[in-house]
Amino acid sequence: MVSLKVNGRTHSVDVDDDTPLLWAIRDNLGLTGTKFGCGVAQCGACTVFMDGKPLRSCVTPVSAVGDAEITTIEAISGKEVDAVQAAWTARDVPQCGYCQSGQVMSAVALLMENKKPSDGDIDLAMNGNLCRCATYVRIRAAIHDAARTLEG
């Protein structure tokens, strides 16, 4: 049994210690917004927040999570989240949509740290998130849109 704090609740999860957080979240807690894309921290589809910072859940064993607070796409909230998701929808960023949970998580994390990211800042914050549909033009534009919304 492993104890995990996910989305504000503490769960006892019956998995081996080496189970990646991704599979505990998806298979045991039934939170499937967080996606599997590579299993080796190369694509970013599995991005969650650990104590508010983005984390690749596919290479993080549950034993390494400890008391940290995990937040998934299902439970993120706040003005950055609203701004990013509104911009994502207004720009019709997603195509297949499979990577977009991870893209949104990374974009929210960027805007929480940096209210007015430059293109270079966006490159640095987002280049761990692959999109095989190559929606990158719109991801970039939507992040700038969201930053403008946050500026008010």
Place this chain on the structure above:
Amino acid sequence: MTAHDHNLSRRSLLKGAGALVIGLHLPQAARAQSGAGAAFRPGGNATFAPNAFVRVAPDSTITVLVKHIEFGQGPFTGLATLVAEEMDADWGQMRSEHAPADVKLYANLAFGVQGTGGSTAIANSWEQMRKAGATARAMLVQAAAQSWKVPASEIRVEAGVLSHASGKQGRFGEFAEAASKLAVPENVPLKPASAYRLIGKEGAVRRLDSADKSRGKAEFTIDIHAPNMLTVVVARPPRFGGKVGSFDAAEAHKVRGVVDVKQIGSGVAVYANGMWPALKGREALKVTWDESAAEKRGSRELIAEYRALARQKGVVAGSHGDAEAALAKAGTVIEAEFVFPYLAHAPMEPLDGYLQWDGSEALARFGSQFQTTEHMTIATILGLPPEKVRLETMLAGGSFGRRAQVSQHLAAELAMVAKAIGPNRPVKLVWTREDDLSGGYYRPLFVHRLRGAVQDGKITAWADSIVGQSFFLGTPFEAMVVKNGIDATSVEGANELFYEIADFHCEVNNPKVGVPTLWWRSVGHTHTAYAVECFIDELLQVAGQDPVAGRLSLMNRHPRAVGVLKAVAELAKWNGSGPVDGRARGVAVVESFGSFVAQIAEVSLGTDGEPKVHKVWCAVDCGVAVNPDIIRAQMEGGIGFGLGHALYGEITLDQGRPVQANFDTYRSLRIHEMPEVEVAIISSTEAPTGVGEPGVPPIGPAVANALAKLGQPRPRQLPMVGGTV
């Protein structure tokens, strides 16, 4: 005769739901035979009726049953646009969902079976979906006319509201039940283009799936959970054509969560309670592979063989004049040989599928791209009559051709893992990224050997010898694309050119290689466009001509190609290739799937020596532009997809084994490598054609042609960066 005279069960369902369901243009016999009753969904969605495209609910929501899989290219939105336009619906009331598998109702009119591919979704739905919408509207109007006791001709419909000059008005849902009792009218007239309010209108329509996909709420196959469900991964042979010799599952069974291990046709399946135990179980398996019949050649050996084959006679795929004679007497002969690697599709969601069965009925749920054949495959393997097998198409995390399986291998494997464990154990089969990248079904490795002659500033001869595997020859699909021994998917784009060249010859060799291959976004154009557009550029350079003006002077018989090339030159303010301030521009123009796309790429060389693509201008002519913003999105995405593979993409085989296994080695375009993109859509009244694939082919050669102006040779072997062969 009404739509429901022949289907009382459906009729009673509809009555109960007060909904209007319209089945269109189907002979009654076909409707009766369709077995569509099996596709009713149980439970709360009882208004669902499968032999129809349009459903109007009492709350006035309109659901379009979309026969094409949505994996990013926008059919959910595009087909709903066509229906909404003719219904004069409000966009806010539109919904889309996948139609069930039923070939009688939902065949792709371009294929004759239900399936998605070849950028056909809008093209084959253009009439069908507008008629579906127009008929629905006419029946709602008729129902309102009867209710209000006014002539139907006096009723207006605007943004989903029916109204009459007397002041009466109502929404669609209020008349759904009454309309469902009316006879289905024949040949309802369609709107003239001048009356369109959604089709072709900027900003009139947003994608129906953006909100859920931005919130982690869209359900994909990998997200399916069911009581008692097992997650299954399969150990497959490391070389193509290998098979299980023997296996020892003792250690695998010791892994906590592993439930069973079974040999199936494609390998050894590990069944577990969740993905992690399944993976650990597979890791613990000891399998001895029988590789006696496996393909053991590597990319290096294949390229050498293909190069030799390119110098032998092939099957003639296109010819006029006498290219050999013209080349023999020409003053300047240019030769170029292009080598294209195997490529993986690598959709973000690897292959997966869900299946439950009880021994007499089955439900399969997955990102099915060829529903008709996959449905039949599953039924055959489970030994069930097709009407006892339901296939529900799920949203899929990309395909790029990977799910359009000529071999049916995923559907077959899904049915095999379900059958091997026995009834009443639902299974979710999941491929990992390693399974995906090393699992074959690649874009085939190709070689083009080109020779061209330039005489007095004019291109006088062209010869192209193409070598690569066919994924159609010898399959049940052969009749679809193979004519006179020529597999069109090997030569499309190379056996007929826009360019008028007096002496022209194109031939092809399709060697047999034991590597499973498949179409890959834009199919033959993935290599033919690169070879042709690089080579024409090189010949024009030798002839001393401008890349744009030189092309235009050779393509007078192709006005739509001329149109996009002129449009992109104007958009980019073309003034020669440069370079200016270290940046050069290259151009390419390609017709694929009936759509015309020209692109200009602005490129510099980075300090690391890698090409840096700063901006791409793109002009597209796809006939009537139904959803301009989706067209732009597909051009942007197609450019990114094409660019990433031209620059970095490669599956190398070493003694038959794939070398690249994950995104650390199968390098994929990232955000900082994505150029700015500007798209011009040509205004057209031609019937619409597709955009899912046509954005891909021009970008590779456009970049190569820019590199040629930066003092680099046009890359003769792809990928441009980091090739390993």
